[in-house]
Amino acid sequence: MASPPPPPATPDGYIVRLADVRLDLAGPAGPVNVLRGVDLEVARGERLAIVGPSGSGKTTLLMVMAGLERASAGEVAVAGADFAGLDEDGLAVLRRGRIGIVFQSFYLVPTMSALENVAVPLELAGRGDAFARAAECLASVGLAARSGHYPGQLSGGEQQRVAVARAFAPQPALLLADEPTGNLDRATGEQVMDTLFALAAAHGTTLVLVTHDEAVAARCDRTVHIVDGRIHQAAA
Numbered sequence: 001m002a003s004p005p006p007p008p009a010t011p012d013g014y015i016v017r018l019a020d021v022r023l024d025l026a027g028p029a030g031p032v033n034v035l036r037g038v039d040l041e042v043a044r045g046e047r048l049a050i051v052g053p054s055g056s057g058k059t060t061l062l063m064v065m066a067g068l069e070r071a072s073a074g075e076v077a078v079a080g081a082d083f084a085g086l087d088e089d090g091l092a093v094l095r096r097g098r099i100g101i102v103f104q105s106f107y108l109v110p111t112m113s114a115l116e117n118v119a120v121p122l123e124l125a126g127r128g129d130a131f132a133r134a135a136e137c138l139a140s141v142g143l144a145a146r147s148g149h150y151p152g153q154l155s156g157g158e159q160q161r162v163a164v165a166r167a168f169a170p171q172p173a174l175l176l177a178d179e180p181t182g183n184l185d186r187a188t189g190e191q192v193m194d195t196l197f198a199l200a201a202a203h204g205t206t207l208v209l210v211t212h213d214e215a216v217a218a219r220c221d222r223t224v225h226i227v228d229g230r231i232h233q234a235a236a
Contacts, residue, residue: 017075018038034057035229048208048209052226059179061226067095078094103178105183106183108151108163114158121170146158156183160180161192180211
């Protein structure tokens with residue numbers, strides 16, 4: 001299979017650029033400042049870990065990058081697109097082609113086989129090779145023999161590997177992972193992370209992941225710490 005084209009990026013090589021990003025959400029006692037002026041740049045091909053205490057804004061920051069949460073203020077540019085110029089349909093198209101997401105929960109369709117789950121985003125994109133590509137992706141995560149099994153017939157680690165295969169199937173420029181091993185035991189989690197990092201390296205995919213696991217963060221090129229909605233420090 002031919003290599004995918006280089007991921008879209010800004011002219012200076014950043015695939016994610018956040019400038020003074022703020023996010024306020026309504027709460028019973030008034031607005032809650034979840035993100036408080038975040039500046040962050042992620043280079044094409046970089047592997048970035050986002051760490052911080054519970055409630056610090058890690059997952060929210062990831063959701064802003066994915067276009068699943070709209071920033072209240074600031075600039076968000078991801079995978080060659082300025083979010084300010086995109087409506088919800090435009091953001092959905094961007095996610096479908098350029099941004100892959102792996103959640104802590106697997107979010108597989110229980111009535112679909114592993115093969116069908118991986119093929120879904122490809123079918124939505126109108127690809128005629130959806131099932132062939134899905135089979136290829138399942139093989140890449142070691143699940144070729146389980147392609148006909150339903151989620152309820154798979155272990156937690158197998159389900160997460162299906163979710164990883166689904167996220168990589170459209171060959172996204174950017175992959176966002178939110179505590180991808182949070183529901184797995186350590187040994188299984190390590191296997192899933194090995195798969196995730198190997199696929200990112202093979203495809204030149206930029207990887208941004210939220211994690212509480214110091215060992216996972218240590219595998220990344222850079223770690224960003226977020227505390228109370230602000231970038232607290234960054235270490236190479």
